[in-house]
Amino acid sequence: MIRAHITVSLKEDVMDPQGKAVHEALASLGHGTVTRVRVGRYFDVTLDEGDVEAARAKLRDMCEALLANTVIERYDIRLEALTTARTGPVANGGGS
Amino acid sequence: MLAIRKAWGVEPETVWHKDRISPSTDLVVLPGGFSYGDYLRAGSIARFSPVMKSVVEFAGAGGAVLGICNGFQILLEARLLPGAMMRNRGMHFVCKWVNLRVERDDLPWTAYAKRILRVPIAHATGNYFIDPDGLQRLKANRQIVFRYCDETGSTADHCNPNGSVEAIAGICNEAGNVLGMMPHPERAVDADLGSEDGMDFWLGVKQALQGRRAGVARP
Numbered sequence: 469m470i471r472a473h474i475t476v477s478l479k480e481d482v483m484d485p486q487g488k489a490v491h492e493a494l495a496s497l498g499h500g501t502v503t504r505v506r507v508g509r510y511f512d513v514t515l516d517e518g519d520v521e522a523a524r525a526k527l528r529d530m531c532e533a534l535l536a537n538t539v540i541e542r543y544d545i546r547l548e549a550l551t552t553a554r555t556g557p558v559a560n561g562g563g564s
Numbered sequence: 565m566l567a568i569r570k571a572w573g574v575e576p577e578t579v580w581h582k583d584r585i586s587p588s589t590d591l592v593v594l595p596g597g598f599s600y601g602d603y604l605r606a607g608s609i610a611r612f613s614p615v616m617k618s619v620v621e622f623a624g625a626g627g628a629v630l631g632i633c634n635g636f637q638i639l640l641e642a643r644l645l646p647g648a649m650m651r652n653r654g655m656h657f658v659c660k661w662v663n664l665r666v667e668r669d670d671l672p673w674t675a676y677a678k679r680i681l682r683v684p685i686a687h688a689t690g691n692y693f694i695d696p697d698g699l700q701r702l703k704a705n706r707q708i709v710f711r712y713c714d715e716t717g718s719t720a721d722h723c724n725p726n727g728s729v730e731a732i733a734g735i736c737n738e739a740g741n742v743l744g745m746m747p748h749p750e751r752a753v754d755a756d757l758g759s760e761d762g763m764d765f766w767l768g769v770k771q772a773l774q775g776r777r778a779g780v781a782r783p
């Protein structure tokens with residue numbers, strides 16, 4: 469079993485009015501030292517897979533097709549092996 | 565759709581999302597709405613509906629496809645049109661009348677005299693985005709069909725309700741047979757309800773499609 473922690477964030481050159489709204493809200497709460505806020509998305513995807521590279525390839529397909537709109541977003545995949553013998557993070561990778 | 569019934573005098577066929585579009589269809593319309601509750605991204609899940617396979621084939625064969633609002637979002641997610649939709653610049657759901665400047669007069673979608681249409685918009689995710697290279701290609705291929713403007717046709721920033729790049733309200737694909745627009749021409753077919761300019765749009769499309777059926781060359 470493999471658990472993937474996927475973050476999808478806006479590409480750098482894309483405006484983020486939602487992030488700006490959150491930034492302003494934080495400022496009104498007194499957090500004046502915040503200089504920038506960008507809002508993204510997080511997915512927690514568990515796969516019934518043993519092979520890490522096979523899982524990573526499938527997750528990349530999932531991100532390219534559905535989880536991220538690669539016109540405006542990039543994605544980052546962090547994998548965690550869920551077995552009793554081997555728990556903990558495996559090598560990570562992102563895309564787009 | 566009431567607009568089609570009123571402008572064309574025919575009853576449009578509603579195709580279930582798991583069925584297929586018949587290749588002999590005159591016009592496929594992906595209407596507005598909130599498919600899958602706009603979950604994940606507006607249109608991102610509907611673009612995988614089984615019917616979309618035949619819509620893509622239909623468009624590839626030159627068939628006329630019109631995406632309105634959520635329909636436009638689905639066409640973008642399906643990559644039948646370039647670019648992407650983002651949350652409105654002001655973060656509000658905007659529901660109001662706008663003016664549209666018609667940027668081309670040589671498409672089936674714009675085969676009518678009026679150059680400025682008064683139509684309503686109702687969306688939270690209508691902020692059209694495309695990268696600079698993509699924008700250059702849109703312009704080079706004349707794919708920008710509608711822009712937000714004021715009553716005189718000026719596209720100053722205050723006329724832009726959602727922050728769309730270059731005030732873009734609607735675009736077509738390179739071949740011109742697929743059109744996506746955020747405003748609702750089907751909600752502007754009754755003067756008592758605010759505007760009849762949508763009738764020009766629908767009657768123009770009807771005329772162009774009838775011409776096509778009669779064997780007139782495709783755009």
